[in-house]
Amino acid sequence: MAGDMADGWTLHFYDFRQRFAPVDDVVPGLGDIPAWAKRNGARDGTPFFLDPWGRADALVNAYWRDPLVRGRATGTVRRYALSLKVWLDFLHVLGVGWGQASRSELAAFKEWRLSARENPQHVSADTFCVDRAAIRGFYWWAAEQHGIDNPVRARALATSGGIGGHAALESTPAGMRRSDVKWLTPQAFRLWRNLGLRGFTVEGLPRHDWRGVTEDRDVAFVEGLFGTVLRIGEWAAMLTIEVPQPGSEGLLRSRVASRCAKNGSGRTFWMRRRVVQHVHFYLQEGSRRAAIARAQDAGRYEHIADRWVLERVRRDGQLEVVAENGSLRRVRLDALGPSTRMKLFRRGTDGLEPMWLWLNHDGTPRRKHSWYKTFDRANTRAAKALAEAGSPPLWCRPHMLRHSFALRWFCIATFVAWRRTDMLTREEQRDFRNQLGDVWFLLATLLGHRSAEVTRSVYLEPFQVLQVEELIALMDADDREALERLVATVGIGESRVLAVQP
Numbered sequence: 403m404a405g406d407m408a409d410g411w412t413l414h415f416y417d418f419r420q421r422f423a424p425v426d427d428v429v430p431g432l433g434d435i436p437a438w439a440k441r442n443g444a445r446d447g448t449p450f451f452l453d454p455w456g457r458a459d460a461l462v463n464a465y466w467r468d469p470l471v472r473g474r475a476t477g478t479v480r481r482y483a484l485s486l487k488v489w490l491d492f493l494h495v496l497g498v499g500w501g502q503a504s505r506s507e508l509a510a511f512k513e514w515r516l517s518a519r520e521n522p523q524h525v526s527a528d529t530f531c532v533d534r535a536a537i538r539g540f541y542w543w544a545a546e547q548h549g550i551d552n553p554v555r556a557r558a559l560a561t562s563g564g565i566g567g568h569a570a571l572e573s574t575p576a577g578m579r580r581s582d583v584k585w586l587t588p589q590a591f592r593l594w595r596n597l598g599l600r601g602f603t604v605e606g607l608p609r610h611d612w613r614g615v616t617e618d619r620d621v622a623f624v625e626g627l628f629g630t631v632l633r634i635g636e637w638a639a640m641l642t643i644e645v646p647q648p649g650s651e652g653l654l655r656s657r658v659a660s661r662c663a664k665n666g667s668g669r670t671f672w673m674r675r676r677v678v679q680h681v682h683f684y685l686q687e688g689s690r691r692a693a694i695a696r697a698q699d700a701g702r703y704e705h706i707a708d709r710w711v712l713e714r715v716r717r718d719g720q721l722e723v724v725a726e727n728g729s730l731r732r733v734r735l736d737a738l739g740p741s742t743r744m745k746l747f748r749r750g751t752d753g754l755e756p757m758w759l760w761l762n763h764d765g766t767p768r769r770k771h772s773w774y775k776t777f778d779r780a781n782t783r784a785a786k787a788l789a790e791a792g793s794p795p796l797w798c799r800p801h802m803l804r805h806s807f808a809l810r811w812f813c814i815a816t817f818v819a820w821r822r823t824d825m826l827t828r829e830e831q832r833d834f835r836n837q838l839g840d841v842w843f844l845l846a847t848l849l850g851h852r853s854a855e856v857t858r859s860v861y862l863e864p865f866q867v868l869q870v871e872e873l874i875a876l877m878d879a880d881d882r883e884a885l886e887r888l889v890a891t892v893g894i895g896e897s898r899v900l901a902v903q904p
Contacts, residue, residue: 410491413483414451416444419707443467446741447476454494462490462500465543475664476740477635477770485536487838488515501550508537508553585806586798591628594798595621597787598780604791616763618688620776622680623760627803629674631811631849634800636662638757638770639740642685643715648678658850661739668736669850681759689763694755697765703747703754712748712757721746740770773800808845 444450449466453459456646465471466483474482492511493500503798514521515530525533534554541552586594596602599620601612614620633782639662646654660668684690697703710723710731719735723746738746744767746757758767781797788796 410454410494412456412486413487414450414452415480415483416450417446418446435476443469443472445472448472449479451483451487451490461544461548462486463541465540468543471539471543473661473666475635475662478664481532482536482539485533486540488533489537500513501544502542503553504551505555506554508534584799584802585809586628586802586804588810590796591798591803593664594780594784594796595624597784597796598782598798599624599776601783604787604793616689617686619690619760620780622677622688623773623776624780624798624803625680627800628806629677630671631804631807632658632671633664633771633804634773635740638662638760638768638773638784639676639743641735641743641746641757642759643757645681645685645733645759646673646678648675648682651675654678657736659736659738661737662743663850667850671850683707685759690761693761693763693765694750695752695765696760696763698753700764702765703756706745706747709745709747709754709832710742711754723901743767744769755821802828804849808849812846 416439418440434819444467449463451459466479471479489511490500492514493507494502496507496510498507511533512530515533516523516527517524538552538554541550541554544550596606597604599614600617601609601614603609623637626632627634630637636658639659644656644659646656648654653674653681654675655670655672657670658668660666663669682697682787702900703709707726709726710733713722713724713730715721715735716732720733721733721738723731723733725731744756744758747754748757756765756767760768762772777798777800784796784798788794
């Protein structure tokens with residue numbers, strides 16, 4: 403039958419910046435398609451699936467418009483939609499409807515993704531677990547709403563003593579890594595930054611052929627990841643009004659909006675003064691001004707659909723904005739996701755200016771995925787420069803900078819605790835360090851984890867293998883000097899702390 407020859411599922415994502423073609427000749431009376439889609443819960447980035455025969459599956463598409471699903475981070479929604487498409491395509495090849503899928507199909511899917519000889523592109527165990535999370539979430543919703551069985555089951559695992567236990571998902575790949583923590587020391591980060599983003603040689607001299615048209619932007623961005631502990635999507639979605647003003651403080655406070663944070667966990671975060679200085683140079687004196695001027699000359703901002711223009715920022719954190727139709731709206735800054743933030747502008751002396759902090763060379767908002775290209779290019783430059791000098795390779799991924807920040811604060815917290823235990827033996831110091839609950843609670847707060855146990859499970863093994871002396875060696879000189887002064891001050895009057903009196 404012709405149906406047997408149908409291709410797989412088709413996945414689209416709503417983009418309300420584009421103009422929709424009228425379909426009155428196909429569906430009379432449908433009217434304004436964008437308005438109709440929005441009334442049904444679609445937003446920018448909402449997935450839209452067509453089955454192999456070109457029909458819209460009402461249940462599959464309703465899932466992505468559910469408020470609980472729609473409220474997830476844009477990147478998470480996109481990644482899960484791609485995973486679900488792979489699953490639906492697999493079921494289509496098997497001739498099984500998604501509503502009839504069972505544990506057997508899931509087991510076959512796992513084998514196909516990870517090890518089947520017929521599949522030329524195997525994926526990692528981590529990637530499969532993302533697929534499984536997407537499948538499980540979809541079927542959990544389908545089971546609750548429509549009574550459809552979930553092929554992803556949980557099974558009970560007893561403890562070694564036979565008392566208590568916990569649940570684990572079936573189809574968990576063998577040898578699954580608990581963590582993949584890699585980091586850069588401050589010295590290694592600065593070398594990678596200088597080679598990859600500033601066009602320096604290994605000897606620390608500027609290259610004669612370097613054309614760093616966005617050097618200030620790229621340096622400010624990676625300094626922010628290294629000095630704020632934000633995830634790349636959280637830092638990429640910042641607005642200009644969320645950057646604190648430079649001051650004399652060593653750490654300055656800002657906030658990640660709930661709509662931009664992973665799992666919706668908006669939180670306060672701190673950035674080092676150096677980061678704020680880099681960002682403000684990019685804002686006020688660097689390449690951002692020229693990028694905006696290019697966009698204004700080309701009229702790019704005037705043609706953005708559904709844009710909002712800021713009138714004022716209220717003291718309660720709300721924004722008063724004027725919509726494209728002239729209506730005045732009041733919105734919470736914390737509730738603005740990346741797609742909305744890209745359409746937020748303010749009027750400057752020369753016209754509209756985006757409030758999205760990071761801009762491309764043409765003045766348009768720079769999306770999260772574009773930053774991965776920046777890292778790829780920087781890694782290529784660093785590798786070439788180090789190879790020419792006969793030095794060991796050096797590379798960086800965005801999440802490594804988050805790990806590096808965590809290591810810095812682990813060093814700081816451990817150092818303070820260690821210095822307060824000078825009367826303990828080396829073995830007692832090591833045991834004491836492993837029991838530092840306050841250290842893990844501090845890291846969990848900084849990293850935005852929901853519990854300290856999550857932080858321990860990710861960072862405990864790689865961090866605890868470092869001896870205290872190694873941790874101190876990893877710290878910046880200014881950190882060590884500041885901590886020496888701090889510990890000396892804290893230790894005054896403490897009988898267990900031995901200090902040289904001035």
